[in-house]
Amino acid sequence: MIESPGINELFEQAPSKVFVSSDVTLPPPDDFYIGSHEFCAGDEDITESSELSVRLADFGTSSWFDNHLTEWIQPAMLRAPEVTLGADWDHKVDIWNLGLVVWELTQGAVLFDGSWTPQDPYTGEAQLAQMTSLLGAFPKSLLSRSRECDRYFTSDGNLLKPSTFGSLCLNDMCKNRLNCDMSDSDRADFLDFIMAMIRLDPAERPDAKTLLGHKWIQEA
Known part of the structure; x- marks a missing residue:
């Protein structure tokens, strides 16, 4: 996921309806896990950014360690x-x-x-x-x-x-x-x-x- 102002704002506003609080108390912004939510920043022109940063955020086949949704994980x-x-x-x-x-x-x-x-x-x-x-x-x-x-x-x-x-x-x-x-x-x-x-x-x-x-x- 390419970081952009809109996506950065999404993370900075946590916790919100996008993020669900976990049972583990951690300092913000770590005290949440990501729930299902569609987010598109297609209207932003990232080519004008002076710096380009990438955030790894693909949870398509993710699972919990202590509660496996499936044993057949990962691309x-x-x-x-x-x-x-x-x-x-x-x-x-x-x-x-x-x-x-x-x-x-x-x-x-x-x-x-x-x-x-x-x-x-x-x-x-x-x-x-x-x-x-x-x-x-x-x-x-x-x-x-x-x-x-x-x-x-x-x-x-x-x-x-x-x-x-x-x-x-x-x-x-x-x-x-x-x-x-x-x-x-x-x-x-x-x-x-x-x-x-x-x-x-x-x-x-x-x-x-x-x-x-x-x-x-x-x-x-």
């Missing part, structure tokens, strides 16, 4: 592996999402599109194969608690449908992007930031507070 191309595999999930799925969104915004390409070829549709099998080609074998600790494990993996943890992607390297993928104008040092910090968020084991992904202290963020 397909941003879906965390534990969701695809039917394992229990928590806030670390958002960290996975953030890593993929930051990659897409900076590189202009989806990291795990879930397609065997550019002409093929998305499948969970292809997406898991892409993850394996880049990140290595799935940890047994995740597979052992995954309700859909037998759908994708053999009993010894190998993919039922072998990967055709070969061995992928995030550094090479970054250098090959036309819009990757980074120094070697900046690219190393950027890749470390991304890799921290897309660990296959959710327990190994840092929380948001830790990520704020990452060198790539601090020196941006």
Whole structure:
């Protein structure tokens, strides 16, 4: 969502009918969660703004941690592996999402599109194969608690449908992007930031507070 005067005013006026107070007491403007509300700022000319800011605010497939609306969450191309595999999930799925969104915004390409070829549709099998080609074998600790494990993996943890992607390297993928104008040092910090968020084991992904202290963020 592009920030604009109208949208900023919407957030500054909280709590209002757009926002519903939560049971947790937090300092404003954090003492609310967003309820269903249509808001359009299409009449505003954001091209005249001297500064352009972006607020991440897509709640289309969101859910509560303690009261799951569904276990099948997240857009397909941003879906965390534990969701695809039917394992229990928590806030670390958002960290996975953030890593993929930051990659897409900076590189202009989806990291795990879930397609065997550019002409093929998305499948969970292809997406898991892409993850394996880049990140290595799935940890047994995740597979052992995954309700859909037998759908994708053999009993010894190998993919039922072998990967055709070969061995992928995030550094090479970054250098090959036309819009990757980074120094070697900046690219190393950027890749470390991304890799921290897309660990296959959710327990190994840092929380948001830790990520704020990452060198790539601090020196941006």
